[in-house]
Amino acid sequence: MSHRGLLSQCPLLLPQDLQGRVYDGFIRAQDKDFRLRVILPADLQLQNARLECSWQLKKVLQGYQHVIKQRLQHSSNLTSFMLELKTVLDVALKNTNSLEASPAPQHYSCLVKDIENLGWDKLLFVDNEFSTIKLKIEDSSGREHAIILKLGARSNLQDIYNQVLSTLESLKEFWDVLDEIDKKTWVLEPENPTRSATVRRIAIGNNVSITIDLDPRHPTMLPECYFLGADHVVHPLKDKLNSNVHLWDPEVGLLQNLKDVLEIEFPSQSDFNKSDFSMDCGICYAYRLDSAIPDQVCDDPHCGQPFHQACLYEWLNTLPSSRQSFNIIYGECPYCSKPITLKLSNKAF
Template sequence: MEQGSRQELPPPAPFYRSIFSEIEEVGWEHLVRSEEDLSSLSFRILDKNGRAHILEIALPRNYPESAPSIAADVPYICDIEWSKSSKLKNIVQQFREHLQKLQEFWSIMEDIDRNLWILDPKQPSLATSYRQICLGNDCSLLLNVYARNAWSLPECRFFGPDSTVNLLRNNWRKNSRKWTKDKHFHENLAILLETTLPRPHTVSNKNDEQVDCGICYAQYLPVDDEFGDNSGSAPDYTCENLSCSRAFHTVCLRDWLRSITTTRQSFDVLFGNCPYCSEPVAVKVSKCS
């Protein structure tokens, strides 16, 4: 009874020194959060196309004898190859290689979002592999793209009036062999369904919504000596999450981050989360601070 209720002792000092050394190898600028006992670490990793990913690494009590577990906002996670001599940098490298394999999948999902009228989800994450697409005439198509083989014929399900849905379903079956990697994803869909697909519904208004700063709700900062070189400037920082892309004045974002208790400062950079989508953001501290 007493043994079961006994609290676990914190890791010894050499454990902390070892983990700090491994974080240094990865780069402190990539660390976005960590538990006090270093049982969990989160790193921000950019893929080759600039997409930001948060890699969460959970360290077991007997690390590095036992392999860590990882989680990330991806359609499927990679299997980590691990040995007693492995380090955090090896996990990050394997995760980068995994991201490389997923580039085609994300390019296809972006092609769908850019060219078709998406009903659901409104703000898809990088792990989301489905899209519900408006086909017109009260019909829609639920697509599931296979992340491991993104260019294969997707799984689909039709919704709408039976007469129209039956025609679309028959066209899909009849033309399925015409699916090819030589055409864009949305072009393949139009060929298989033998119909013109509606374009995005609100694309013309999207840029207008992003003109103002997401914090002060103004397009330009006041002309005031208080803002120095930023006086009268337009938003100059954009959230890197493609589903958000909210614009901010760096000055406003910096002040907002300072008001949040979870914000972390490393040297002259503030690390925190976007006020709208909670994706990581980072801004430099002003020289006059």
């Protein structure tokens, strides 16, 4: 047996012993590699060889076992057998791809019947091959969702629809909580939240806000909270959150829990003029700097101007009067010239 010839045909199938009885590695066809092990008997007769395949290769060659057995009986050596096996594998892969690409005619009739059962008004789009379908689904709360489905030859549209609807229903409480927040508070960001958005930044007062991040699986539990605003306003809110956290009741709505724990009423957007709630950075006059929002605020009650951390850092660095102690810079507010403190964090740089 010529190892050189075998190496040229199957360079990834290598001998595992000196006698040339065991070969292990991969066979390649149509740019795909399949794991294969060939074990020859002691007399090295190919007719009695044993093949061990990965499950992927077994699946592709299902129905071709008799052909492979016949080739083992008639091939003169392992090299010629591997060449014929590659030919069989090429044919099997082409037939597999053809079956996947061209479903049986009854597949389309079943698909049309499924659409009729769901209602044609739910169909938003379908491509020419009926392989990509866009459906409109309404959950029990009346929310409309658009989903895109990739269908295969064995797909059952009704089953997929029911699975998606079940998933949507599992998120009902999560969306109920967010809908109440969007309706009854002034959400600063995101401005047009998608259904997948778990974060809301809610206005509390002039230049004071809270960002909450909900867990979709437990939407009524205490979310992660981050306050933004002047220290003299934010610190009391943090203290109330820490001291009243034991009052949090998962059986009560999240918004009501926030009111009770923080001991506040959330204003609605109608309670403010947009000009009353300055959100842009007082230095670069923009709201977003890369992905950062203004998260530093002048602590003076008559100022309260917000700044990006990076902008304020650059500003304070230009002032001769500024001084730094470790990661804290002491300086003057660019707007009111009152003392301002900047605690540096890695997220700014």
